[in-house]
Amino acid sequence: MTTTTETADLAAPLPRGGIVQSVRDSLVVARRNLIRMTRIPEVILFGLIQPVMFVVLFSYVFGGSVSVGGSTSAVDYRNFLMAGIFAQTVTFATAGSSAGIADDMHRGLIDRFRSLPMARGAVLTGRTLADLVQTTLTIIVLVIVALLVGWRIHEGIPKALAAFGLLLLLGYAFSWIGALIGLSVRTPEAATSGGLIWLFPVTFISNAFVDSSQMTPWLRHIADWNPFSATVQACRELFGNPGVSQSDAWPMQNPVWASLIWSVLIIVIFRTLSVRKYRSAAV
Secondary structure, three states: OOOHHHHHHHHOOOOOOOHHHHHHHHHHHHHHHHHHHHOOHHHHHHHHHHHHHHHHHHHHHHOOOOOEOOEOOHHHHHHHHHHHHHHHHHHHOHHHHHHHHHHHHHOOHHHHHHOOOOOOOHHHHHHHHHHHHHHHHHHHHHHHHHHHOOOOOOOOHHHHHHHHHHHHHHHHHHHHHHHHHHHHOOOHHHHHHHHHHOHHHHHHOOOOOOOHHHOOHHHHHHHHOOHHHHHHHHHHHHHOOOOOOOOOOHHHHOHHHHHHHHHHHHHHHHHHHHHHHHHHHOO
16 A cells, blocks of 8 residues: 555656756757757858858958968968868857847747756757757868868878867857857847857957967967967867967967867856856746
8 A cells, every 4th residue: 555655755756957867858959959940941051151251251362461381372371271260160150059048038938948857957958069060060061162262181081070079179168158148148139249249359369360470479378378279270280281380388289188178168167157047047
């Protein structure tokens, strides 16, 4: 015969949390966001057009006028440029994360998720994973365009895949910054602006488009310790492209390790802040 205590235990709701549940819930939310993206194809289309325009414009407007390792060859600049364009593309996807999360908050979808027995961090993790898939597709298209304008890899496929892995890790890390911004503003429009405004100094005060040695000393120091620059430097080394910085700064001397450390550190810090903000914002 079932006792009153046993009946109460059976009726009690299952506790939230646990790694397995968190992973499962995150994948469900990621699938929901991917399905939603396919139903709005113009978002994917515009996301592809912007980086392609950057490749073409920078390659043919600045190619031949910017010195790379003492050479002003347009071909050398295109090979130098692509690591920076790849990195810029994965980080600019942050604005999409900000706007998407802000839109879900604005329409009350987050409140509906809260009523379900799911891990609290799954909503944000699922969103960032879906954005990572979209970024991967964008990078694939961008590689094709880069090959058409003359970009080549010279260190073999395994190192090139490692470089793309670092790029996607950086993009995933920055998407958590976007998640925090999306949770901190009131409208998707504000999230889009907030998600982009800080990215411009991060991407341009770096070694992405010009060699940092051409900058003034204080600006070069900032650029050399920029997490974005570490990933760009690592990609140039792994791709075998020209323009690898000869700076004495530790991130430039050890760019692969610096890129990994920066990305993991950003994920840990901003995921923690985002989940905390999500809990307090949704109460």
